[in-house]
Amino acid sequence: xxxxxxxxxxxxxxxxxxxxxxxxxxxxxxxxxxxxxxxxxxxxxxxxxxxxxxxxxxxxxxxxxxxxxxxxxxxxxxxxxxxxxxxxxxxxxxxxxxxxxxxxxxxxxxxxxxxxxxxxxxxxxxxxxxxxxxxxxxxxxxxxxxxxxxxxxxxxxxxxxxxxxxxxxxxxxxxxxxxxxxxxxxxxxxxxxxxxxxxxxxxxxxxxxxxxxxxxxxxxxxxxxxxxxxxxxxxxxxxxxxxxxxxxxxxxxxxxxxxxxxxxxxxxxxxxxxxxxxxxxxxxxxxxxxxxxxxxxxxxxxxxxxxxxxxxxxxxxxxxxxxxxxxx
Numbered sequence: 091x092x093x094x095x096x097x098x099x100x101x102x103x104x105x106x107x108x109x110x111x112x113x114x115x116x117x118x119x120x121x122x123x124x125x126x127x128x129x130x131x132x133x134x135x136x137x138x139x140x141x142x143x144x145x146x147x148x149x150x151x152x153x154x155x156x157x158x159x160x161x162x163x164x165x166x167x168x169x170x171x172x173x174x175x176x177x178x179x180x181x182x183x184x185x186x187x188x189x190x191x192x193x194x195x196x197x198x199x200x201x202x203x204x205x206x207x208x209x210x211x212x213x214x215x216x217x218x219x220x221x222x223x224x225x226x227x228x229x230x231x232x233x234x235x236x237x238x239x240x241x242x243x244x245x246x247x248x249x250x251x252x253x254x255x256x257x258x259x260x261x262x263x264x265x266x267x268x269x270x271x272x273x274x275x276x277x278x279x280x281x282x283x284x285x286x287x288x289x290x291x292x293x294x295x296x297x298x299x300x301x302x303x304x305x306x307x308x309x310x311x312x313x314x315x316x317x318x319x320x321x322x323x324x325x326x327x328x329x330x331x332x333x334x335x336x337x338x339x340x341x342x343x344x345x346x347x348x349x350x351x352x353x354x355x356x357x358x359x360x361x362x363x364x365x366x367x368x369x370x371x372x373x374x375x376x377x378x379x380x381x382x383x384x385x386x387x388x389x390x391x392x393x394x395x396x397x398x399x400x401x402x403x404x405x406x407x408x409x410x411x412x413x414x415x416x417x418x
Contacts, residue, residue: 178204180325187311188310196331202328202331203293203303204307204327209252209315210253210312211252212309213257213258217258218244219283222243224264228246229243229369256319258307259306259327259331260306262304265290269287290305293305303335304334322387322392327382332417339415342415343415347381350411355408359398360376362398363376385416
């Protein structure tokens with residue numbers, strides 16, 4: 091079984107009973123993703139955060155060759171896979187407005203790469219099949235879903251393709267396994283997934299094995315994603331990026347999960363996360379998501395302590411324990 095990479099899943103709004111019995115909106119479920127679980131109260135905005143790839147071809151007429159020599163043929167502009175990801179801080183990525191999928195290298199942790207998508211649909215085309223393999227509940231861990239099986243799985247979840255996850259995060263090695271399985275089973279990948287393969291190969295050159303990198307994603311502002319949501323999704327996914335690339339932090343999270351959370355609290359988190367589409371049998375996903383929701387998700391539409399059966403006071407105790415080794 092591969093190590094799951096956590097992603098933030100934001101589901102389509104629909105009524106979901108919290109562990110405390112209150113009804114909360116569930117917009118859609120993260121191949122480690124952020125899930126939008128909309129609670130009654132919405133945190134005030136104070137948080138500073140694939141459709142098919144395409145190429146534009148010029149329709150301008152060709153310039154005729156000059157009499158004194160042959161016309162000079164200009165090379166096409168570089169595609170995203172041929173350029174180096176731009177180093178950018180989280181605030182700069184949040185303020186960016188993508189018109190096409192854009193890859194950044196996170197300045198605060200250069201082993202984390204951030205895909206900024208124009209909208210949820212573009213993000214979904216790139217990562218939904220990965221999410222099903224890596225961490226979605228009820229889906230196989232040893233093979234990819236073809237297009238028909240993926241569509242059926244999304245329909246059964248009650249989400250749409252766009253809201254299957256509101257954000258994603260994966261380890262490089264899990265993405266490499268995804269493409270190995272695609273080749274093994276002759277699964278036809280869409281253009282966005284094919285472009286992702288190129289990016290993963292390129293990033294492996296920047297971070298050679300046995301080291302690893304993380305790829306996370308965030309959707310752009312649109313009718314389903316407001317600025318506060320975009321910030322929460324980006325923060326949540328960055329938390330996962332740190333977990334995947336900072337061994338000391340990941341070990342600390344595991345220790346807190348085992349020794350500070352009670353068994354009842356772990357069970358409550360598993361139940362909450364399963365409702366949001368995560369596989370509760372994947373223990374690393376459970377601790378990774380618990381950390382990301384508690385520390386990096388300041389939007390009550392995604393998470394409040396009551397969603398996991400916690401009081402605010404107890405949630406703050408757990409946050410304090412997790413922050414002891416958390417990256418700033």
